[in-house]
Amino acid sequence: MGVHPDQASVSDIHVNEHITASRLKEGTPNDPSVIMLLEFAPGAQFGEDRHTVREFVHVVKGEFGDGTDIWQAGTVLCAEPGSVHYPQSAAGCTLLVVYPDGEDTNDQ
Incomplete structure (x- = not known):
């Protein structure tokens, strides 16, 4: 079953003053996947991000x-468990983030 943005239950989370996450799909016991839309303002930084689960x-x-x-629009990335990166955007960006096996506990 797909998630259509017009039908999704959206809740906004302010990650910090320059990054907002909109939760498009919550995990459930039958389908633990989580889908989020992240908006980075120009110059936004997250700091160290260590993954305990796979993230697309x-x-x-x-x-x-x-x-x-630096990754351009249209790029698809996969962060494997145990990987570390430092999310940032000098120009600003919008990301669609999928946790197929459930949300990363470090992103809470």
Whole structure:
């Protein structure tokens, strides 16, 4: 079953003063996957992000930096458990983030 943004229950979470996460899909016992839309204002930084679960990131708009590389709109990234990156965006960006096996406990 797909998630259509017009039908999704959205809750906004302010990660910090420059990053907002909109939760598009909550995990359930039958389907633990979580889907979020993250909005980075220009110059936004997250700091160290260590993953305990797999995370897929689609750069929808703008440029996303992981502390090593800059990724353009249209890029799809996968962060495996145990990986570390430093999310940031000099220009600002929108990311669609999917946790197929449930949410990363470090992102709470």
